[in-house]
Amino acid sequence: MRSFKEPIQELFKTIAGVSGVVITLCLILIVSSSTEIIRRSYFELFWFTHHIFIIYLLGFLIHGAGMIVRRQSNLNEHSLSICKDKPTSWGTGDCAVPQFEGSFPDGWIWLMAPMLLYLIERILRHISGMQQVVITKVVTHPSRVFELRMQKKGFSAAPGQYIIIKCPSISSLEWHPFTLTSAPNDDYFSVHIRRVGDWTEELAKLCHVDEGEFQEAWKLPSIHVDGPFGTAAEDVLAYDVSVLVGCGIGVTPFASVLKSFWYRFCHDQKVSLQHVHLFWVCPDTSSFEWFQGLLRDLERQMRQRDTTELLSVSVYLTRGWNANQARNIVLHDDSSVYDAVTGLHHKTQYGRPNWEAVFKQLAETHKGSKTGVFFCGPKQLSTTLHKLCNRYSNLEDKTKFVYNKEHF
């Protein structure tokens, strides 16, 4: 700016100025709509504002086009190392007066590769989402849970992964994540959906969940599925001993893991996993009757095969019990092998587990083996478990607890 002009007026005469203001504004909007409060309570606002990144990237690409940043064009006549120390002699002798020209923009080069990769990913996601998905069965479970069994060409998932589902009849833009509850060897893939919000209620209505009679296939809504996306539960089968800890809804991925483990064990495939300890901590088992059913089935099958040491289930009900349950428990306590509350052979316990004691017991029982601990639930418990894993890992007798956390 050689002559006095208003910077703000000059700003709007240059590409760099206008694009700079535009992309800074885009950034301000993106950042301020990405705070945790907005993400948790007003997700659509966050999601759609975030797409302003497209304007941001375009502005960034053209930002240097005015070539305002200049570089020296006659470096061959003006060697920097010799001439920098004698500025008074420029123009005479070795050093010519430096000439400058606009420098070609190179910011776009940095962006090209990542943008291309992202574009490819979005296109693939879109194509994958357009593949036809057929709902083969809708199963109603107690406590407002329903299960959707689906099939899609070319779909394959590992245990513990999740998918995202879109139902264009409800909303053409919303994708909702659900953990897969089926094992890879089933010929369908299933998710258990709890009717807790607008979208899930709508979906339940469209799938005729309340009607209780057989529906024709064409009456079911069209569904788009994207995924599966991977999580830590895939490694469960790689350890000698696995400890699965699920809090409340965090127990869902373990349904798929247990089914898959049992299938592989029954079909004599090479499984290095010898023992699974499942710890299920929840306030009460309502809305998880389906999971209880699964555990009962597994227990029964293991009893038939006489392999009961494979799986040990500890259910901890943290909400305690009420008077009716207390009466029921007392009446059935020693006279039955089945637990009164869950119907499993393993007894239900009340209150929160004493993790110190649990880990001590595990360290003793499985001395010398590599144990994988898998957790899905709130953060405080995660820290506790991680610390306990480190504490009970022992170098001398090679007992090792490896902690894996999964967070929704």
Next chain:
Amino acid sequence: MWQIGIYAIIVGLVTLLLEYPRSKRRKGKHDHERSYQHFATVVVKQGGLLTRNYFIRFVFYLVISVPCCFILQTVLGAVCFIITSIIYLTAGVRGEEWQPIIPQKAEQGPKVIAEPTRPPPRRPDAASLAGSRDNIASPQDSRV
């Protein structure tokens, strides 16, 4: 025009005071307060209709932003204020208002835990061994 810079700093502090306390939500159980927002809530509550109404805030931010548009250093801030005023206009049209979040005093629980009136559940055969004829054990037994 450095005076506009001083003005912008002062206006920024005023905005901070006005905006820091989050309003109570119209729908929804949980209020999300910012940490230490109580002092600012008390101050902003004193403004009555002036601070409660969002149309007034819309006009306020529009007017505030005018001097900031003139110099390059504050022009982005001015645009942010204009966006804020548009957001408040939209909120005002939808009928939203600023309501202070007043922390609820924790309910006083009972200081003394009352003696249990009913005995704990006992096994039917244990009760018959003790010799009582009905299922409900008498209160004296609970002290065993």
